[in-house]
Amino acid sequence: MAPSKYSIGIDLGTTNCALAYEPIEGGGTRILPIPQWEGPNSRVESETLPSFLYLPTAAEAPSLGGEAAWVAGRFARKQSAEVPGRVIHSAKSWLGHHVLDRSKPFLPWHSDSLTRSEHLSPIEASAILLQYLLTSWNARFPSDPFNQQAVTITVPASFDPVAQKLTLEAAKQAGFPDDVRLIEEPQAAFYRWLEQHENADSLLSDRPTHLVVIDIGGGTSDFSLFEISKASPLPRIRRVAVSDHLLLGGDNIDLAIAHRVQQALPAGTELAPIQWSYLVARCREIKEACLGDVAGEDFTVSIPGRGSGLFGGTLTAKIQREDILTILIDGFFPHCAADAEPDRDEAGLREVALPYATDSAVTRYLAEFLQGRPRVDAMLFNGGTLHPELLQQRLIDQIASWQDGQAPLNLQNPEPTLAVARGAARFGSITRQKLQRIEAGSARAVYLEVAAKDSARQLVCILPHGAEPEEVSEVSLPDLTLILGRPVKFQSFSTTRHARTRAGAIVAWDPRSFHPLPPLQTTARLPGASIDSLPVHITASLNEVGLLNVLLVSADPEIVASWPLEFNLRPHDETPSIDTSTMDSGVDDETLKAASDLIGHYFRSSSSKKQKLTANNLLKKLEEALGQPKHEWNGLLLRSLWPALHDCSEFCSQSPDHEEAWLIVAGYLLRPGFGFDGDPTHMDQLWQLRANGPAHPGKRTAVQQWVTWRRVAGGLDHDRQQGILAPDLEKLSGRKASAELIRLAGAFEHLEVSLKAGLATDFTSRVVELAQTRQYCAPWLVALGLLLNRAPLYAGPSTVLPPEQVTEAYEKFRDLDWTSPELLEIQNLFLRAARVVDDPARDLPKAIRHQIADQLEKSGVAAVKADKVRSYLAMEATDHAGLFGESLPPGLVLAAT
Template sequence: MKINPMNPDIEARYVVGIDLGTTNSAVAYIDMQQKNFAVAPFAVPQLVAPGTVEARESLPSFHYEPAQGEFEAEATALPWSSHAPVVGILAREHGAAVPGRLAVSAKSWLSHSGVDRKAELLPWHGAPDVNKLSPGEASRRYLEHIRRAWDHAHPEAPLAEQDLVLTVPASFDEVARELTVDAARAAGLPRLCLLEEPQAAFYAWMRKHRKTSGMEAGQSILVCDIGGGTTDLTLIETEASKDAPLTYRRVAVGEHLLLGGDNLDLALAYHVEKKLGGSKLAPAVWSILVRRCQQAKEALLGADAPENYTIQLPARGRSVVGDSRQVELERDEVAQLLIDGFLPEVAAGDRPDVRQSGFQEFGLPYAPDAGITRYLTAFLAEHGNVRPDYILFNGGFFESAGLRRRLLDVLEKALDWKPQVLQADRLNLAVACGAAEYGRIRRGQGTRITGGLARTYYLGVGQDRGEPSAICLLPAGLEEGETVPLTDRTFRLYIRQPVEFSLFTSGTRTTDRPGDLLPIDEETMRPMPSIKTVINSGKKKTADQVNVQLLAKLTAIGTIEVWLEEQGGNRSWQLQFDARAATQTDRAVEEDTANRAGVMDESMAASSIGVIRAMLHAGQKEASKGLFKKLEENTGLDRSEWPPALLRRWLEETLLLGDCRKAAPELEARWLNLAGYALRPGYGFAADDWRVANVWRIKQAGVEHLRNEMCRAEWWILWRRIAGGLTENQQLELANPLIKQWNSRIRNPGVKKTGKPTGFQFGDHESAEVWRLLGSLERLQVARKEQLGELLLIWLERKGTRISNGAAVWALGRIGARVPSYGPLNTVVPADTAEQWAERLMQLNGSTKECAFALMHLARKTDDRYRDLSDDARRKALQWMQTNQVPNRLQKLVETGGLLDSEEQDRAFGEALPPGLHLAG
């Protein structure tokens, strides 16, 4: 994404800082025509009640979508628009009672690597009729509201023409930064630069206090920034300078932690739930409780806190215990719960727990350990056991004096360290004010914090030689706008064929220099979303190699560019972070495992490709028989042992032999079989998205031998095998005609079918493969899955669960699974729906393995109340399993949860997976 950086030579009247927060956003500005350069907050007009607009110093980062007719048209009008989105105070307050229409924590979702960050996810588990937003779209709407509010107040100086500084967490990955820039640009704000939030907080402090602080060269400052969604830790050192009394350098940044005020709200909600009797509240009531607990927390931990606070809940929800609808909380009770839970006593050597957090209520990957003090001591230990001379608190978490005191007491006791606390003014506005101050400093009117890039970045090389290594691309400390040419090394680049560029980053390896070739250290180098692409050049189609040198750059807006420049030529290619392909960052390690699973022998690959060519030759109809057997003989390996690298090579050769499909049905069936087998499960290996795109090209032409049931069955098997690599639209294109046909057959069983065999003139085998395909399409939207599940159950209730219908039972389990195999969590069907399906499945009295396995998927425990069946429903499922002597392993997955073992993963997928490739569940 290219955006023109802010140019200091363009003398815009205002420099404006925007703190786009998880819970609250704020704006501050400096009028550069005023001699004193005073920083002023911009009060953002917003709806505070229906029909009431007031300007406030912060804009709550909440988006509410009213139901049709919920408000009169004029009730949501703003001075600049009669149809603006409802964001801010009204959204937060009104949405607390209607959580299914309220989008929250968009900023946290922007950094969530386990979902498609560009998908329409919010509100998480929203109402059926709500129009969901992507995290980026929600962010865009907040920024657009700010822009239009500013333009209304300053028509002579539109915000898009001012010098704008937008803040992001220091720990944001490159994808999250790019998505933030995308949101700003879509909101009409193309001129901006990014600034890390802890630095912004320190700029705000510098503006008011640096001249009287008494700091000396060689001292260090810890910025501890804990907001609504994240914990950000930053170390800054002071240095002597000829040009200024003192300069500052940022020397370290902590890892990204989803740990902040939201976690306190959840912990308090769990506590209240237990006081109500212990049974889980219904999701809708739980969402309301979390918002009420946020209010209780702010009241009981704030200044002049009352001794008691009453939380009231609406009288609804199937899991509410008794008639108790309110809970009394005591100030000391809440303080002890939250302080001990999030700021526990620690020892100098303590490290955070790496086990999975229990906080999964909103689907966000919260930090596995709630103990902020453990992360803090570990951070200081990783950077030389430093004991900073000063500490600066920032973020809404530290609005509570009690939390500030507790953190200092714990650290003093554990580390024998008592830093001087820097005065922090207006924590809710510090980041915005500091961002505006940074915008002024960019014009050369103050002292800038140096330090540049927070982490060291690496590019994986030499992985085809068996020992992966990485070259240092950009060193920690590189300043914005600097370019690093790596001219001392030459690399071989493969063009016109699928390639993958593995990227790594480290927050602790600060001494590696550009060009250093290093072994990949899993302890200190964290994998980033890899870049998977095909480098094209000219009109040629054949694969080739070219020698290139690397050039890396940290842009003026704080994003990274990597260029490949031809040695001795004029061609160059830019590697870009692909936000779409990088939405499954958590699979990086698994992909690396798959890439190395079985070293492929080139002679084996060449000879086996010769077998494929001979047996798929268009003129040899009979030669296609026994293809897999001959490949096993040629390789000396059982098909379950063929490594992904070899399978993908076969796939690429198979694509070149696609014309054989026209020659004979037997050849087409074998071609489809081999293509799907070689590419399964459609993701997980370098450039699989490119391969899937090439296979998808045959979709338009369809089955060549349409009247041959064997070819049609292999057609469905192919798409089922690679379903994990298909986009949502591709899956929908496959599913829609099949669902329509099943709907017609099942709901109108007496109507005689005519026409081509693409309808339902095929037999049991093809029907089974169609069901399995539909069950594998996990990216379908919830409404489609609910429609499909209902059709499956009507079919099973009419036909029974005999062996010939086992595929339909299997498909029901996959469609209603609590833990998807590869799909995003936002497409999981609601728990109420899965509960009804489980009940109807058990009433079929089918004791087959398929029924047991499907029931496990429907009732599997996840510890996420939005996905889990009720306790009663899971007890019924366990009773059915015990009666039908289902293996204990499947019972345990329903009773306590856990991960599928390799055999269960194969059953969930429908066949064995290639070595090194795994499903997410």
């Protein structure tokens, strides 16, 4: 391959993207103008590409290039206000959100404007933006293809190893070269300043100079501390510290302004989700106008009504420039003491499912970051949010007040929206020329959880803060033995503190300093080996492009082998599974064969009045044959009986009794549909039998099918759950649904969110209607508890309905008698629907939770249970037991989601 001619720097921003480049041999950085749609049949070039994606309708496609593919840039940003359900934004913020599976297509979040197949994952959305930049480069430089250049992508300094890995995964999907590098955004901004000022000589003094780069963009706030000291021939520059991941930026300001505008609407006005999205988009435009040079003191917002006409029932409100500046200054940049700390008690402004910062005050996070660190001598501001001089001076004055009036020098940055891309291009050029770089090892240390000591959680450092690329850290733990052929898993954490801790050091866990990462896991195999375990130690390092590598290495001198530990980035793509190869069914082979033969013999017999064939009779006979009551049959034994039952499926045609008994036993043996090796195959077999249709159509068989599907719901994917429920949706929304169909709907966690929301609304109304005449409400309340559940049994957090829907249900139920026999199940409903799961996107507001908890206690619920609604308590195995009205098989323990 020909040597690279250019160094390309890409700012993959939350709000805007930019591409800069510099000839490898030098000559200064330049910005690539990016062609994009301004509107239908209208194209422009701009230095930035708004990080918005819009999926046009078939009718719009001809005027936007002829293809119904995602459109990036200015037109997409405009459409975010007009048709928010067809627009993806903030994809970068989703990459750092570990609660969700970033490979799953759920963007636009909770949109009912697109089909499931049209949604994108955060990785795919980021890849489309990156590919757009790649295509723009190749169109401008056809003789110097993108893939032959040195490419660097910027990421927030607060991005942990997992978010960095996902960024590179998006680059790979976009067709980027394999050697693409990453650089922290504050570093890139400083590289741009250094390019403009040749070197850091002007910052030198008799003592080391400390510079803070504050980078606040659309989605994140990043702080980085640099130390500049005298050296020869050039000053030495070290990146000393970075801040924790902080989802706080321009998006939060937009939300705050939107909430203020909403308060100015007529009393009692409730905005539909699409109206709220429209309002937020308009407030983004108002903020930019207010902080720009737009004249005027008042800004008017018009929100389209919910009718068929675009302006039917339009809502209008005004907000003054003074109010916007008050929100900005007092809400996001208030004065605070040097020892101030952010308020972490409650979630801040909530939007979609992103875990926004709990406190909106940037200054309090900055104070916390600088505590215990040297005096700040200079500041460099970056990011669109900090473009106004008003905000820069506010932060300078704040730091001066913490330093006895000694104000830091403001290093001017005339291009806050382009500096990061330019700096990344500069970094790539310096790297290829092997010139002096900023010294910046690992921005955060990585730890693994080890066995607890005296009930206190202990962590061992495997990668220390500041570790340089290719520097290998080796950790040996006592009695660390690897079992071959079985999954092993380590809970991992990262921290920006504990800067002096070395690899191998063991420290106490504390929730403020350590942030959980997805588990590191592997399954080690040693073909041909006669052993089933061996001692190992752990090594960790960063590779040249900045990715974390963790290995389990054989400590046996006669066995040379190692196994990589990989982050589990798809926690909800693979349901927990127990390795049954080392599990004991509790019965010998002869007994198991006798029980299997009994199943075959039973279903081959006929059903009569004297000897009715029922599932209960068969299960009793199996208890006698196995010598165990059925509640003691563990998962392996249950699954071991399935082949015999599966072979008897042909006998379902003999009578309704045969079919009903077979369905009952099938659900019992395969519940909850996942959790043991081989369950995907078992579910495929069960599904294939469904394709043949019932042997005895009618209500009796239909009801039992619903019970069976509810028992194994966790093994059914989205398409299967939708397919089972589709024929009966009309029944569910009316009054003719049976109790088992209603319970089934609640057990299906993979249903479309819009469908679940509709069912929850219908079931809530039905309960209110039944309660007025003191009728039986349990099936609807049970289903509601599952539909509104904060912690799904088997699906991911993206399937959870928004907290507002729980609040709506509570408002309708609060005046009912929660102790009446027909409404007792309402207590379990809110224990699930209002439980705190430590996720701002799923948790209800504190005030509502406390009201619910108080009402639960007044209804006779024990305080220890109601406390799970007031504050966060970790999920336990018992919290999932019997969730769908069926106990879990012995030996199966499900992790909380």
